Each structure stands twice: as structure tokens, then as C-alpha cells.
Amino acid sequence: MTAGLQPDMFDPACPTTVMPFQIGDKWTAMVLLCLEGGPRRFTELRVPLRRVTPKVLAETLRSMERDGLITRSAYDENPPRVEYSLTPLGHSLLKLLDAARSWCTEHMGDLVAARAAFTARPAATGS
Amino acid sequence: MTAGLQPDMFDPACPTTVMPFQIGDKWTAMVLLCLEGGPRRFTELRVPLRRVTPKVLAETLRSMERDGLITRSAYDENPPRVEYSLTPLGHSLLKLLDAARSWCTEHMGDLVAARAAFTARPAATGS
DNA sequence: CTGCATCCGAATGGATACTG
DNA sequence: CAGTATCCATTCGGATGCAG
Numbered sequence: 001m002t003a004g005l006q007p008d009m010f011d012p013a014c015p016t017t018v019m020p021f022q023i024g025d026k027w028t029a030m031v032l033l034c035l036e037g038g039p040r041r042f043t044e045l046r047v048p049l050r051r052v053t054p055k056v057l058a059e060t061l062r063s064m065e066r067d068g069l070i071t072r073s074a075y076d077e078n079p080p081r082v083e084y085s086l087t088p089l090g091h092s093l094l095k096l097l098d099a100a101r102s103w104c105t106e107h108m109g110d111l112v113a114a115r116a117a118f119t120a121r122p123a124a125t126g127s
Numbered sequence: 128m129t130a131g132l133q134p135d136m137f138d139p140a141c142p143t144t145v146m147p148f149q150i151g152d153k154w155t156a157m158v159l160l161c162l163e164g165g166p167r168r169f170t171e172l173r174v175p176l177r178r179v180t181p182k183v184l185a186e187t188l189r190s191m192e193r194d195g196l197i198t199r200s201a202y203d204e205n206p207p208r209v210e211y212s213l214t215p216l217g218h219s220l221l222k223l224l225d226a227a228r229s230w231c232t233e234h235m236g237d238l239v240a241a242r243a244a245f246t247a248r249p250a251a252t253g254s
Numbered sequence: 255c256t257g258c259a260t261c262c263g264a265a266t267g268g269a270t271a272c273t274g
Numbered sequence: 275c276a277g278t279a280t281c282c283a284t285t286c287g288g289a290t291g292c293a294g
Contacts, residue, residue, distance in 0.1 A: 020150055020155065020220070021149070021150055021151075022149040022150070023147055023149075024147040025266085025267090027267095028147065041275085041276090042275075043275065043276075045175060046276090051268095052267090053267080054276075054278085056259090056266090056267060056279060057277095067147060067242060068237055068238060068242070068245075069147075074276090078275095079275050082275080082276060082277085087266075089234060091232075092234060093230070096148075096226060096227060096230045103223045107216060113195070114193065114194055115194060115195070115264055124228070152286085153286085154287095169255075169256055170255070179287085179288085181258090182259085182288070182290095183287055185258075186287090201256090206255095207256055208255075209255085209257090
């Protein structure tokens with residue numbers, strides 16, 4: 001496979017962005033997801049992650065590599081090519097991420113309802 | 128139960144602090160854990176969380192309440208008393224947290240090893 | 255006791271521009 | 275293409291002090 005990544009893979013409008021769960025840095029989980037389908041190149045990752053600047057993406061990738069979540073393979077060609085891929089450890093994290101996503105799917109309604117209820121509450125005892 | 132919380136429940140030296148997960152804000156997960164055994168009072172939470180200032184704890188609690196993770200019960204007594212307890216939603220999150228902790232337990236070795244390997248690496252191609 | 259207000263410092267995340 | 279370097283804005287966590 002390794003079909004191109006969908007540019008709208010992480011729609012900013014997606015309500016899951018307000019989920020109370022985070023893996024690593026802000027973009028770590030998304031990178032994990034992007035890498036799920038096979039190795040990806042730096043620029044390739046920037047497509048669905050178009051909100052991230054190269055600097056931040058590089059930092060994220062670097063820390064993920066440091067933690068053994070991904071592998072960086074640089075090919076000394078011209079033009080240069082670098083590929084990032086998931087390690088077994090990264091894959092195992094993916095499972096956890098999946099659990100988190102399940103939770104989100106399952107309880108998003110409650111969450112939204114809770115927020116709505118909370119917002120509509122201030123008219124209580126006091127003012 | 129509701130026995131007193133252990134002051135060293137979250138030892139700063141605990142290596143799990145470097146884990147790549149986070150639920151909500153920095154302290155959310157710990158509050159969740161503290162509330163696992165039953166309702167707790169504000170000051171009571173400050174014992175194991177002695178590193179957190181009242182302001183931040185209040186903020187954390189507030190946002191957790193907003194998300195329907197906990198319930199805040201204020202008793203208009205003298206002296207004032209306020210108790211926080213987990214909602215079903217909070218409990219369900221606890222399960223997820225548990226999954227995360229399992230992952231940590233299981234893969235912490237890999238993580239530490241990866242970091243060590245990464246640190247010891249810079250002597251590669253170049254200087 | 256509870257927890258809000260103000261001010262502050264550190265850390266993140268990011269924009270822009272430049273290099274191998 | 276794949277980053278790095280510099281600078282900047284915002285946010286976050288926190289210290290201190292005050293109020294109900």
C-alpha cells in the first residue's frame with residue numbers, strides 16, 4: 001500500500017482534538033497514525049500535518065526516535081531522501097492509542113454533554 | 128476505604144514521569160488516581176500532590192468538572208467543606224489510564240534502553 | 255478551609271528565513 | 275528534499291497574597 005496520506009486526515013474541525021488524552025508531544029499521536037501504514041518521508045508527513053512547521057515536526061520526530069518509537073533512515077542520495085517508520089515499540093503504542101480513540105468514540109457524547117451542562121450552569125446559588 | 132492518601136504516592140523520582148502519555152492537563156491523571164478510592168477534599172488532594180499550587184489544582188479540578196470527569200460537592204458548613212468524587216465518566220477514563228500504565232510497565236525497559244542507545248550514539252558518520 | 259486574583263518565569267509551539 | 279537557526283507569541287505551571 002503506502003498510498004498517499006489524506007490531506008484532511010486530521011481535520012482541525014474534528015472534535016477529537018478536545019479529547020483529554022495526549023501521547024507525547026502535541027503531534028506525536030498524529031505522526032504515529034501517519035506512520036501506521038508504512039514508512040513515510042518528511043515532506044509526506046507535512047501533508048496531513050500541514051499545520052506543523054518543519055522545525056516542530058523535526059523536533060517531534062527526533063524525540064520519537066530518541067524514545068525508540070520510530071526509526072529514521074537517511075539515504076545519501078541526490079536528492080536526499082529520509083524515511084521514518086514505526087518500530088515495534090511504536091506499534092505497541094499504536095494499540096494504546098487505539099484504546100484511547102475507542103474511549104473517545106464511546107464517551108464523546110458524555111463529554112460534550114458535560115461541557116454543555118457546565119456552561120449552562122452558572123445561574124445557581126449566587127449571582 | 129478512604130484511608131489517607133500516601134504522601135509519596137507520586138514520587139518525583141518515579142520514572143513513569145517520563146512516560147509519553149498525558150491525560151488532560153499535567154495533573155489530571157494524578158487526580159484521577161487520587162479519587163479512585165473515593166471522594167477527597169481539596170486539601171487532602173494536596174498531600175500527594177504537594178508539588179501543585181492551589182491555583183493550579185483548582186484549575187485542574189475545574190476543568191475536570193467541566194468535562195464531567197468529577198463532581199464537586201460543596202457543603203455550606205463552617206468550616207467549609209468541599210469534596211470531589213469521580214463520575215462514571217471519570218471512572219471509565221481510569222480504565223484507560225490503567226491501560227496506559229500497563230503499557231508503561233510493559234515497555235518501560237524498551238523506552239529507557241532506547242534513550243540510552245540514542246544518547247550513546249552521536250559518534251557515528253561525522254564527528 | 256477553600257479557592258480566586260494578580261503577577262511572573264519557563265517552556266511550548268510556531269513563523270520565517272537560510273543551508274547542505 | 276530535509277532539515278537547521280533565530281526570533282517570537284502564547285500558554286502553562288507556579289508563587290504569593292487575599293477573600294468568602
